[in-house]
Amino acid sequence: MKITRLWLLNFRNYENATLDFADNNLIVGTNGAGKTNVLEAIDILATSRSKIVNGLNKCIRYGQPGFAINGRFDFAQRPSLTVALRQERGAGRVIKINEETLSRASELLGRVNSVLFLPSDLEIIHGQPVQRRKYLDIVISQAEPEYCRALQIYVRALKQRNELLKNMRNGQSGDLSVWDAQLADCAAQVKLKRQEYLEFFARETAQFYNAMGFAGQLTLKYKTKTLSDKQKNLEVLQSSRAEDLRFGRTHFGPHTDDFEVYLDENKAAEFCSQGQKRLISIAFKCAEAKIKRQKLDDPPIVLIDDVLLELDLVRLNKIIAAIAPRSQKIFTVTDTGRFAPELLKDMRIIKLENGRLV
Numbered sequence: 143m144k145i146t147r148l149w150l151l152n153f154r155n156y157e158n159a160t161l162d163f164a165d166n167n168l169i170v171g172t173n174g175a176g177k178t179n180v181l182e183a184i185d186i187l188a189t190s191r192s193k194i195v196n197g198l199n200k201c202i203r204y205g206q207p208g209f210a211i212n213g214r215f216d217f218a219q220r221p222s223l224t225v226a227l228r229q230e231r232g233a234g235r236v237i238k239i240n241e242e243t244l245s246r247a248s249e250l251l252g253r254v255n256s257v258l259f260l261p262s263d264l265e266i267i268h269g270q271p272v273q274r275r276k277y278l279d280i281v282i283s284q285a286e287p288e289y290c291r292a293l294q295i296y297v298r299a300l301k302q303r304n305e306l307l308k309n310m311r312n313g314q315s316g317d318l319s320v321w322d323a324q325l326a327d328c329a330a331q332v333k334l335k336r337q338e339y340l341e342f343f344a345r346e347t348a349q350f351y352n353a354m355g356f357a358g359q360l361t362l363k364y365k366t367k368t369l370s371d372k373q374k375n376l377e378v379l380q381s382s383r384a385e386d387l388r389f390g391r392t393h394f395g396p397h398t399d400d401f402e403v404y405l406d407e408n409k410a411a412e413f414c415s416q417g418q419k420r421l422i423s424i425a426f427k428c429a430e431a432k433i434k435r436q437k438l439d440d441p442p443i444v445l446i447d448d449v450l451l452e453l454d455l456v457r458l459n460k461i462i463a464a465i466a467p468r469s470q471k472i473f474t475v476t477d478t479g480r481f482a483p484e485l486l487k488d489m490r491i492i493k494l495e496n497g498r499l500v
């Protein structure tokens with residue numbers, strides 16, 4: 143799929159702008175011109191969230207009551223799609239696909255297929271467990287929207303159980319069994335999917351890392367106590383009630399999962415250089431693109447914010463070819479000098495200045 147037109151109203155530093163895209167695009171502008179904001183907006187149309195800030199209110203142009211983003215997406219084999227997202231300060235999102243309002247934001251998942259490369263992807267390697275879980279959960283949810291539903295039920299049940307544990311700790315009576323049953327079931331579903339996707343990531347990141355021309359064996363370790371069997375999860379939840387009651391929270395379940403990345407048996411977060419971590423995070427994104435290409439049966443739109451540009455051109459070319467041979471690509475750069483003429487040949491150059499096309 144590809145995005146052909148993006149319209150931004152009061153989004154970040156854009157008052158009102160329309161951008162048209164070709165198959166290969168290079169967004170050029172000085173620091174702060176609004177290049178990343180364009181990629182963020184496209185990614186919001188895919189996930190209904192920002193990967194850069196928590197909460198869409200922060201994306202509203204300063205002093206304005208709300209923003210709107212509108213994207214038109216074309217497919218090789220299907221009719222085009224218009225996705226519109228409007229956010230008013232303090233109110234929820236309204237999302238429309240082809241003018242029809244969605245009742246839940248999660249209905250958007252899987253409709254727009256994109257992969258966003260950001261400098262902050264390094265956090266996959268050395269960030270907190272919650273950031274890795276979030277990354278994995280978003281990828282799986284986009285590829286398999288049913289996963290998102292199991293996860294939402296899990297998160298809601300966990301919140302209710304923790305609430306009840308706190309009340310019971312304060313002397314109120316309560317029955318944990320309803321929440322235990324829901325948690326045990328969803329925990330098994332979440333665990334199985336995370337395991338499946340981490341196995342895929344393990345295989346693919348190792349291959350992409352070596353294909354970029356770097357030596358070393360990349361491996362992943364899924365750190366979880368959650369079990370694939372709901373009955374066994376239920377037994378653990380029941381047997382850990384005393385401890386949960388003492389602390390007023392649930393200790394067991396996929397909300398405590400994590401995964402670690404190793405390069406030649408050394409933990410990447412502690413052992414690897416910044417450059418190596420950057421390359422490993424790029425390998426993750428390449429694997430993500432492959433997952434989406436396979437699961438969603440359509441090459442994802444590849445959005446690359448500066449990050450790959452530290453690499454030499456031979457590697458850059460290799461990566462671009464490996465990520466998505468048939469994908470639409472949108473790069474951002476501060477100047478075109480980094481790009482060899484042969485790479486620039488087929489690119490649409492989009493010049494930006496202070497949130498305006500020039």
Ligand SMILES: Nc1ncnc2c1ncn2[C@@H]1O[C@H](COP(=O)(O)OP(=O)(O)OP(=O)(O)O)[C@@H](O)[C@H]1O
Nearest residue numbers: 154155173174175176177178179200201202203204
């Ligand atoms: N909510 C907002 N309202 C108005 N302007 C905003 C808002 N959020 C961010 N900005 C502005 O957007 C600009 C940053 O845009 P962006 O991150 O897209 O820049 P960039 O071109 O990618 O820069 P760099 O090359 O440094 O990464 C800054 O000038 C910032 O002040």
